[in-house]
Amino acid sequence: MEKITVNASRTYDILIGSGLLKDCGKYIREVSSAKKAAVVTDDNVDRLYSEKAVKSLESEGFTVVKFVFPHGEHSKSHETLLNLYEFLAENDITRTDLLIALGGGVVGDLTGFAAASFLRGVEFVQIPTSLLAQVDSSVGGKTAVNIRAGKNLVGAFNQPILVIADTDTLDTLTEEFFADGMGEVVKYGMIRSEKLFDLLMKGNAKTNIAEIIKQCVEIKRDVVQHDEHDTGERMILNFGHTLGHAIEKYYNYEGITHGNGVAIGMAVISGIAEKKGLVAKGVTEKLISCLKANGLPYQTEIPKEKLFELSLNDKKRASSKIRIVLCPEIGKWEIKTLTIDEYKDFLTK
Numbered sequence: 001m002e003k004i005t006v007n008a009s010r011t012y013d014i015l016i017g018s019g020l021l022k023d024c025g026k027y028i029r030e031v032s033s034a035k036k037a038a039v040v041t042d043d044n045v046d047r048l049y050s051e052k053a054v055k056s057l058e059s060e061g062f063t064v065v066k067f068v069f070p071h072g073e074h075s076k077s078h079e080t081l082l083n084l085y086e087f088l089a090e091n092d093i094t095r096t097d098l099l100i101a102l103g104g105g106v107v108g109d110l111t112g113f114a115a116a117s118f119l120r121g122v123e124f125v126q127i128p129t130s131l132l133a134q135v136d137s138s139v140g141g142k143t144a145v146n147i148r149a150g151k152n153l154v155g156a157f158n159q160p161i162l163v164i165a166d167t168d169t170l171d172t173l174t175e176e177f178f179a180d181g182m183g184e185v186v187k188y189g190m191i192r193s194e195k196l197f198d199l200l201m202k203g204n205a206k207t208n209i210a211e212i213i214k215q216c217v218e219i220k221r222d223v224v225q226h227d228e229h230d231t232g233e234r235m236i237l238n239f240g241h242t243l244g245h246a247i248e249k250y251y252n253y254e255g256i257t258h259g260n261g262v263a264i265g266m267a268v269i270s271g272i273a274e275k276k277g278l279v280a281k282g283v284t285e286k287l288i289s290c291l292k293a294n295g296l297p298y299q300t301e302i303p304k305e306k307l308f309e310l311s312l313n314d315k316k317r318a319s320s321k322i323r324i325v326l327c328p329e330i331g332k333w334e335i336k337t338l339t340i341d342e343y344k345d346f347l348t349k
Helices: 021-029 043-059 078-090 105-120 131-137 167-172 175-192 194-201 205-226 233-238 241-250 258-275 283-293 304-310 340-348
Strands: 002-007 011-017 036-042 063-069 098-103 123-128 142-147 150-157 162-166 321-326 334-339
Touching (some): 002 205, 011 205, 021 123, 036 105, 043 098, 043 167, 078 142, 098 105, 105 123, 105 150, 131 175, 150 241, 162 167, 175 233, 194 205, 241 304, 304 340, 321 340
Parallel strands (some): 098 123
Antiparallel strands (some): 142 150
């Protein structure tokens, strides 16, 4: 088992390894004196892992209640959030109790925001079961729900007290959803680690998945510790996301997964920037080769003008300006601030 410590507004550990879920109660009891734990999960994960998690929690003296909602991005909504609040109130969850997010990114984001806001703050634990959640969304304290105007626009920074990433849970992912998580993994190589990128170029990430997760989490740990609240360096973690979120929104969060959207977003913005001399020659070609090697898409038929319109609600927009993340070389990053007119010209001309 690997243990990585995050020193942010709350200090906590990220545990990475095989077979951790069956002992999750023990690990959580070491950091929590709560008497009651509310497990929040979706219907897919519930069938696979809830029984094992609940059994482990009860063996450590936790009284466990469980909230299950339909899987999918559409459940990351205020409707589900309000239902969760009512469930917590009906089950007498107090400020000294605990929420546990058991699932992928949707579960983690929703649970973390509920924990930040219910009773003005209840501690929570992340048990990510998807690759995307293990390498990215479970770490760093960003929590949110979606609204019609865009993705993750209502949320809070709320660090968990523990993250438990059992790599065995990745065995039940379909090839499609494993590849989806690889979109975020490739992002980490692009922004901070040429060594990781070269490893990913070989494909077949499953053979080195524990090490890959560790490297991604270490990169995110370092960035979060430098800029917890996303006002500077942490923006680099959004490489590919400005256009990726626009692509997801175009398809109403149904026609494309998040990791695929990020993959296309990285390739499209890199291609545009390379033609304008802002990215070294050959970087986009290498990126596309890496995406292909990991089962990810790299292009879209959505008109650039439409991508511009759909990306204006991006969280990196500040009044009449927007910040975009570029990788001038593999493993290097740059944040450029553009006016809205300059951004439009950047994308469309």
